[in-house]
Amino acid sequence: MDELDLLARSLPDAPPPSAEVVERARSRLSAAQLSAAQHELTRPSLRFRPVRRRFRWGWTLGTAVVTIAVVMAVVTLVSNMTAVPVPPPVLAPARGNDALRRLADQVAKLPDDSGAYWRKSLVDDYLVRVRAGGKTFNALGTPRSEFWEPHDPKDPVQTQHEESGLRPATPEDERAWRAAGSPAKVQRVCTPGTRAADCPKVPMGAKRVDCRYTRAVEPDGVLGDRRFGDLTMAELAALPTDDRGLRDWVRAHWDLGRPGKQTDDEVLPRSRHLLEMAIRPAARAAVLRLLADLPTTTVRGRAADPLGRPGLEVDFIKGDPSFAEFGKDDEVTEHHTTILDLRTGMILADVTAAGESTEGLPKGAVMRYTAWAPGSGWTDDRPERPRGCRAVRSMP
Amino acid sequence: MAVPPDLTVPPDPRAGFEQIFNAHFTEIHRYIARRLSDDTADDLAAEVFLAAYRGGYDASRGGVRPWLYGIATHLVARHRRTEIRRWKALSRAAERAEHDPEDAALSRVAAGELTGRLAEALAGLNRGDRDVVLLSALGELSHAEVAAALQIPVGTVASRLNRARKKLRKALGEVNPLKESHG
Numbered sequence: 001m002d003e004l005d006l007l008a009r010s011l012p013d014a015p016p017p018s019a020e021v022v023e024r025a026r027s028r029l030s031a032a033q034l035s036a037a038q039h040e041l042t043r044p045s046l047r048f049r050p051v052r053r054r055f056r057w058g059w060t061l062g063t064a065v066v067t068i069a070v071v072m073a074v075v076t077l078v079s080n081m082t083a084v085p086v087p088p089p090v091l092a093p094a095r096g097n098d099a100l101r102r103l104a105d106q107v108a109k110l111p112d113d114s115g116a117y118w119r120k121s122l123v124d125d126y127l128v129r130v131r132a133g134g135k136t137f138n139a140l141g142t143p144r145s146e147f148w149e150p151h152d153p154k155d156p157v158q159t160q161h162e163e164s165g166l167r168p169a170t171p172e173d174e175r176a177w178r179a180a181g182s183p184a185k186v187q188r189v190c191t192p193g194t195r196a197a198d199c200p201k202v203p204m205g206a207k208r209v210d211c212r213y214t215r216a217v218e219p220d221g222v223l224g225d226r227r228f229g230d231l232t233m234a235e236l237a238a239l240p241t242d243d244r245g246l247r248d249w250v251r252a253h254w255d256l257g258r259p260g261k262q263t264d265d266e267v268l269p270r271s272r273h274l275l276e277m278a279i280r281p282a283a284r285a286a287v288l289r290l291l292a293d294l295p296t297t298t299v300r301g302r303a304a305d306p307l308g309r310p311g312l313e314v315d316f317i318k319g320d321p322s323f324a325e326f327g328k329d330d331e332v333t334e335h336h337t338t339i340l341d342l343r344t345g346m347i348l349a350d351v352t353a354a355g356e357s358t359e360g361l362p363k364g365a366v367m368r369y370t371a372w373a374p375g376s377g378w379t380d381d382r383p384e385r386p387r388g389c390r391a392v393r394s395m396p
Numbered sequence: 397m398a399v400p401p402d403l404t405v406p407p408d409p410r411a412g413f414e415q416i417f418n419a420h421f422t423e424i425h426r427y428i429a430r431r432l433s434d435d436t437a438d439d440l441a442a443e444v445f446l447a448a449y450r451g452g453y454d455a456s457r458g459g460v461r462p463w464l465y466g467i468a469t470h471l472v473a474r475h476r477r478t479e480i481r482r483w484k485a486l487s488r489a490a491e492r493a494e495h496d497p498e499d500a501a502l503s504r505v506a507a508g509e510l511t512g513r514l515a516e517a518l519a520g521l522n523r524g525d526r527d528v529v530l531l532s533a534l535g536e537l538s539h540a541e542v543a544a545a546l547q548i549p550v551g552t553v554a555s556r557l558n559r560a561r562k563k564l565r566k567a568l569g570e571v572n573p574l575k576e577s578h579g
Contacts, residue, residue: 003564004557007518007533010511012486014429016422017438025442029417032446192436192475329474358474 099299099312100292107345108285115378116155118233118278120147122376125306126368127169129189129327129360130202133180136189136327137173138360139166139204148383149278151233153221158383159395160213165205177204191330211389227273228253239274239283243293246271246286269296272316272338275347278378284345291316300337305349306369311339324367329358334367347372413449416460421445424468427534431472431479440475444468458544465535466545469527476523483519487512510568517567521560528556529564 017025122145130139146160166186168174177186183204190199203209221232228250240246250271251264274287291297296318303313315337323331333355339348349371357363385391424444429437444467453463472479490512518526524546531542539557543550 003561003568004529004533006510006568007514007529007564008536010514011430011534012511014426014434014437017425017441021425021438021441022421024438025421025445026417028442029413029445029449032449033413191478192439323477330478331474331476 097292097297097299099301100288100297100314103312103340103342103345104285104288104292106343107281107288110281110344112280112282113378114151115380116151116382117379118149118151118377119379119381119383120145120276120376121373122146123307123371123373124368125371127326127361127366128166128202130166130186131189132177132183132186135176135180136360137176138169139173139177139186139202140169141166146383146386147224149223149233153218153232156215156217156383157224158213158215158385159224160211160386160389161395162208162386162389163210164208165203167204167206189327191325191328208388211386212392212395213386213389214392214394215383215385223277225273225277227270231277233278236277236279236283239279239286241280241282241286243286243290246283246290250274250290265296268294269317275338275340275345281344288340288345302342303339305339305371306351306366307349307371307373309339309341309348311342311348313337313339324352326354326361326367327359329361332356332358332361332367346377413445416448416464417445420461420464423535424464427465427530428468428472430534431530432475432482433478436475436478440468440471443471447471458541461535462537462541462544465531465537465541466547469531469545473523473527479526480519483515487516487519490515513567513569514564517564520567521563525556525560525563528553529560532557 124141124143124145126141128139128141130137142164144162146158148158150157168177177183180186185201185203187201188199220230221234222230223232223236225231231253240249247264247268251267254267254270268290271287271290275284279287291314292299296316298315298318300313300315303311305311315335317336322334322336324334326332335353335355336350337353338350340346341348349369351369352367354361354363354365354367361367421441425437425441428440428444432440444464447467448464451467453460490509518529521529527546528542531537531545532539535545537545539550539553542553546553
């Protein structure tokens with residue numbers, strides 16, 4: 001007996017399906033056959049053509065027509081989400097990360113900037129699979145967040161988070177939603193086994209459904225982003241700008257409060273998070289150079305971000321796979337890239353795309369993104385208490 | 397359970413599909429149930445046959461069984477986390493049963509020490525290797541049939557199986573499967 005026989009005999013067996021299950025499956029199949037037959041009556045030339053059938057063999061999970069429609073829908077989605085067409089990726093030169101080093105050289109020449117507040121205004125769009133009136137389609141969630149961190153610790157820190165209803169992701173999805181009667185709520189499609197309470201109906205429409213904010217003085221001036229420990233604006237301003245110093249700083253600060261000693265391979269790629277923080281151009285340049293030298297970094301080339309702004313697309317976590325649920329699929333592989341501003345090296349957007357196809361989501365389609373909206377960065381503007389938002393002590 | 401005869405003759409897309417369903421629904425359901433759960437298999441097995449019917453059969457790609465197992469494996473892949481949770485849970489159950497032999501319910505699920513070790517090893521395999529192993533072990537497909545099912549070269553099947561076997565053997569550790577008595 002070899003390992004495979006052993007496996008077959010050791011793993012728990014399953015009882016045969018009940019007669020009810022078999023009949024239910026047979027009924028679904030019969031319904032599909034009936035539907036195909038009716039379709040054939042009206043468009044006989046579209047089915048059972050040998051060439052087409054050969055093409056359809058494989059992992060098509062619906063008719064070829066449906067598959068093509070889905071692909072087109074998401075292609076439309078991508079272009080819809082990006083506002084302007086993304087140019088084809090430019091092949092990186094032999095030393096691909098040189099583009100990042102050149103950007104770093106340019107950033108290093110920028111003058112220091114400052115203001116009363118460091119403002120992050122984030123657009124967080126994400127795709128979700130929903131169902132209504134027998135139609136399954138994609139919708140977009142469009143939460144917005146604002147972070148105001150003061151230069152002077154005596155000024156208040158303000159954060160704000162706002163949620164609206166979902167909207168159909170593409171014109172095709174909009175047609176599906178309308179065909180379902182334009183319901184005010186749609187059912188999220190969840191993975192099998194998800195408790196009903198965890199898979200609620202969600203509202204559609206542009207109306208704001210939630211808005212909350214926090215506003216308080218942080219007497220010690222500790223910043224809200226604690227991924228590198230408790231930092232102040234002054235400490236960020238003093239970030240080393242030489243490679244060795246920066247590496248040591250990242251090692252020392254990333255390990256804080258984390259169990260076990262991490263290797264450079266694990267720690268140094270985390271320096272990308274510094275690009276989200278209020279660091280001086282010289283330090284940003286050093287971070288870009290550090291990242292350019294890591295094997296986990298790959299420059300993809302020039303690309304537009306989801307808001308249509310030109311930038312440099314970089315994969316900072318090559319070889320570090322991640323997964324997410326989408327619709328009934330409990331594990332879709334994801335690819336993450338970051339689009340950097342071509343002048344300042346600041347982040348324009350973090351983009352997550354599907355690394356494989358699943359129902360309603362072809363490989364390469366944007367699943368979600370976080371874009372830094374215009375107005376982000378240092379400003380002398382000051383945050384006003386948002387209208388119609390409820391004040392809370394902390395964000396969940 | 398007897399494996400239904402393979403249907404190597406290209407079926408009529410419509411009239412033959414009832415025959416395909418009758419011949420293979422139970423084994424496809426069983427394959428999915430053993431990888432995921434009975435409940436999931438109830439729904440997913442039906443989806444396999446819907447996808448098969450809609451996709452159409454191309455005899456040049458191999459027999460009917462590899463075709464159906466390939467679609468089933470593709471659908472199972474959408475539930476990787478569920479599957480890995482299942483293998484890990486089985487491993488833990490086997491461990492508990494080992495230490496508490498009076499727990500009859502667990503003992504039924506975890507037939508022995510080997511089950512837990514193998515389940516743990518399965519959870520640790522990458523998806524491609526796991527698919528090849530389980531198509532071979534549970535579906536009883538040959539190398540060529542696995543290749544047809546997954547649309548990969550036969551050589552790739554062999555190398556994945558080889559790699560997976562080593563991991564399974566390592567997981568078995570001191571236990572010699574050739575001497576182990578089952579059933």
